[in-house]
Amino acid sequence: MPRVRRSRKPPPDGWELIEPTLDELDQKMRETETESHDGMRKVESLWPIFKLHHQKSRYIYDLFFRRKAISRELYDYCLKENIADKNLIAKWKKQGYENLCCLRCIQARDTNFGTNCICRVPKSKLEAGKVVECVHCGCRGCSG
Amino acid sequence: MATSLGANRYNRQNWEEADFPILCQTCLGDNPYIRMTKEKFGKECKICDRPFTVFRWCPGARMRFKKTEVCQTCSKLKNICQTCLLDLEYGLPVQTRDYALGIKDDMAKSDVNKEYFHQNAEAEIANTDGTVAVGSVGKAQAPSDLLLRLARTAPYYKRNRPHICSFWVKGECKRGEECPYRHEKPTDPEDPLSDQNIKDRYYGINDPVSNKLLNRAQEAAEQEAVAPPEDKTITTLYIGGLGDVVEEEDLRNHFYQFGEIRSIHMATKQNCAFVQYTRRSEAELAAQKSAGRLILKGKRLVVRWGKSQGTTKKDTSTKNLRGIHQYYDPVPGLPGALPLPSEVGSGSSQGYKRGNMMEPPPPGTIQAPGMQGMPPRMMGMPPPMLMMPPPNYGGGPSHMPMPRMPVHYPSQDPQRMGANMK
Numbered sequence: 138m139p140r141v142r143r144s145r146k147p148p149p150d151g152w153e154l155i156e157p158t159l160d161e162l163d164q165k166m167r168e169t170e171t172e173s174h175d176g177m178r179k180v181e182s183l184w185p186i187f188k189l190h191h192q193k194s195r196y197i198y199d200l201f202f203r204r205k206a207i208s209r210e211l212y213d214y215c216l217k218e219n220i221a222d223k224n225l226i227a228k229w230k231k232q233g234y235e236n237l238c239c240l241r242c243i244q245a246r247d248t249n250f251g252t253n254c255i256c257r258v259p260k261s262k263l264e265a266g267k268v269v270e271c272v273h274c275g276c277r278g279c280s281g
Numbered sequence: 282m283a284t285s286l287g288a289n290r291y292n293r294q295n296w297e298e299a300d301f302p303i304l305c306q307t308c309l310g311d312n313p314y315i316r317m318t319k320e321k322f323g324k325e326c327k328i329c330d331r332p333f334t335v336f337r338w339c340p341g342a343r344m345r346f347k348k349t350e351v352c353q354t355c356s357k358l359k360n361i362c363q364t365c366l367l368d369l370e371y372g373l374p375v376q377t378r379d380y381a382l383g384i385k386d387d388m389a390k391s392d393v394n395k396e397y398f399h400q401n402a403e404a405e406i407a408n409t410d411g412t413v414a415v416g417s418v419g420k421a422q423a424p425s426d427l428l429l430r431l432a433r434t435a436p437y438y439k440r441n442r443p444h445i446c447s448f449w450v451k452g453e454c455k456r457g458e459e460c461p462y463r464h465e466k467p468t469d470p471e472d473p474l475s476d477q478n479i480k481d482r483y484y485g486i487n488d489p490v491s492n493k494l495l496n497r498a499q500e501a502a503e504q505e506a507v508a509p510p511e512d513k514t515i516t517t518l519y520i521g522g523l524g525d526v527v528e529e530e531d532l533r534n535h536f537y538q539f540g541e542i543r544s545i546h547m548a549t550k551q552n553c554a555f556v557q558y559t560r561r562s563e564a565e566l567a568a569q570k571s572a573g574r575l576i577l578k579g580k581r582l583v584v585r586w587g588k589s590q591g592t593t594k595k596d597t598s599t600k601n602l603r604g605i606h607q608y609y610d611p612v613p614g615l616p617g618a619l620p621l622p623s624e625v626g627s628g629s630s631q632g633y634k635r636g637n638m639m640e641p642p643p644p645g646t647i648q649a650p651g652m653q654g655m656p657p658r659m660m661g662m663p664p665p666m667l668m669m670p671p672p673n674y675g676g677g678p679s680h681m682p683m684p685r686m687p688v689h690y691p692s693q694d695p696q697r698m699g700a701n702m703k
Contacts, residue, residue: 249316249318250318268458268459269459270456
């Protein structure tokens with residue numbers, strides 16, 4: 138089923154170029170939503186969702202800010218249609234948060250001691266050789 | 282039944298609130314900086330089933346997070362840590378500590394009895410100040426030597442390690458490197474230590490760790506006691522741990538039952554004494570009967586074999602273990618002494634003789650003739666032939682209160698049991 142359009146206006150030019158990729162990502166998302174949870178921990182079953190969400194937003198962000206391959210109009214259209222996460226991209230524009238995995242990992246209110254997630258600790262500050270998969274999104278380190 | 286927080290609190294079990302946990306050093310971990318979460322009424326106490334304040338913290342890197350398991354009331358009743366249920370002072374299981382201190386604690390253990398008991402206990406605790414342990418533990422305060430020996434001195438952080446990864450044991454652990462649980466072989470399921478029960482541990486009944494600890498202590502005590510005496514001519518027992526209360530009288534009164542005591546030498550500076558028997562068999566009997574079991578005037582005494590004079594045992598204790606043979610001046614005016622049969626080869630130059638025994642003169646008059654230039658106080662004191670020049674030796678044996686009369690035979694020794702002390 139094609140993606141439902143929230144606005145009545147047709148998408149701006151350049152949409153046809155990005156549409157196939159977005160469709161593919163949508164398809165993958167639907168697959169992860171329906172896949173079985175066997176063999177995965179309770180938290181682990183959500184990790185692919187967060188990963189794909191990050192990936193989608195990343196695609197749009199890269200196209201506009203890095204490669205400058207789409208117009209601002211199209212970019213705004215994507216944000217309006219919730220194809221990319223506006224809040225997540227806002228964080229990516231900040232210094233130090235360029236590779237932020239998800240918004241849950243910087244939410245201090247969610248933690249016992251008001252800190253960020255373990256994945257936000259730079260690898261240099263973490264004791265050597267310690268593998269971490271953060272419990273929210275399965276990230277292995279998004280700042281160091 | 283503590284149905285809810287606002288339920289009728291008159292004469293019923295209340296939910297417990299606390300500000301700070303009661304924990305032992307091991308449970309807290311090695312890091313002096315700890316972040317702890319406090320959750321009011323987070324869990325039910327494992328013993329009294331009341332909701333209580335749960336504290337949770339990380340006891341160090343690569344340790345599992347620990348939390349308080351029993352409520353403060355239950356922990357105060359037994360003077361134990363809220364998490365590991367071991368005694369706060371000694372780090373020993375409840376059963377061991379109670380056995381060593383002789384506490385027989387009868388708490389109600391089931392149903393309404395238990396609730397009633399705990400609700401009363403809580404009220405009682407609220408009335409005392411927090412310094413002394415509540416209940417039987419506070420009252421029984423004879424610090425037992427057994428306890429001190431069994432107690433752990435350093436913290437044992439292996440207790441705080443994460444549990445064994447059960448997936449890894451089955452070969453199915455998919456987390457691999459990042460798995461926080463231990464990838465080690467689990468302990469033997471037949472080992473009696475592996476089925477422990479929190480209620481058993483708390484009440485001090487049927488606790489396998491306690492049993493093992495006590496058995497080991499007993500074996501160790503027996504081991505050192507019945508250690509076969511080495512040199513066949515040694516008839517001296519070393520008695521250690523006297524303190525200031527145990528006197529020669531007490532030693533004599535105890536050791537006379539095994540046979541004739543040849544001499545008792547006190548070295549109060551080293552807190553020890555040497556009891557020498559006339560016969561080897563008597564000494565062996567005494568050692569067997571008293572070693573590891575002797576308690577005089579509340580002090581648990583160490584009973585071991587002494588070494589013959591002239592050699593010192595390399596011992597872990599800092600005391601000089603030396604057997605001392607008592608030397609007696611030869612009776613003046615008699616022909617030269619014959620060597621004692623048992624002392625052949627041990628270099629004794631004096632001995633007893635069959636001769637006229639002089640009537641021991643009343644104390645106070647000093648028999649001057651024949652005195653070998655030794656000061657009266659030193660009389661009867663053995664000049665020990667030590668290899669080691671003991672710096673403290675000069676002051677050592679000279680505080681035996683010797684009356685001023687010549688002692689040529691053991692039976693003349695006024696300190697001896699049965700001597701006429703007039």
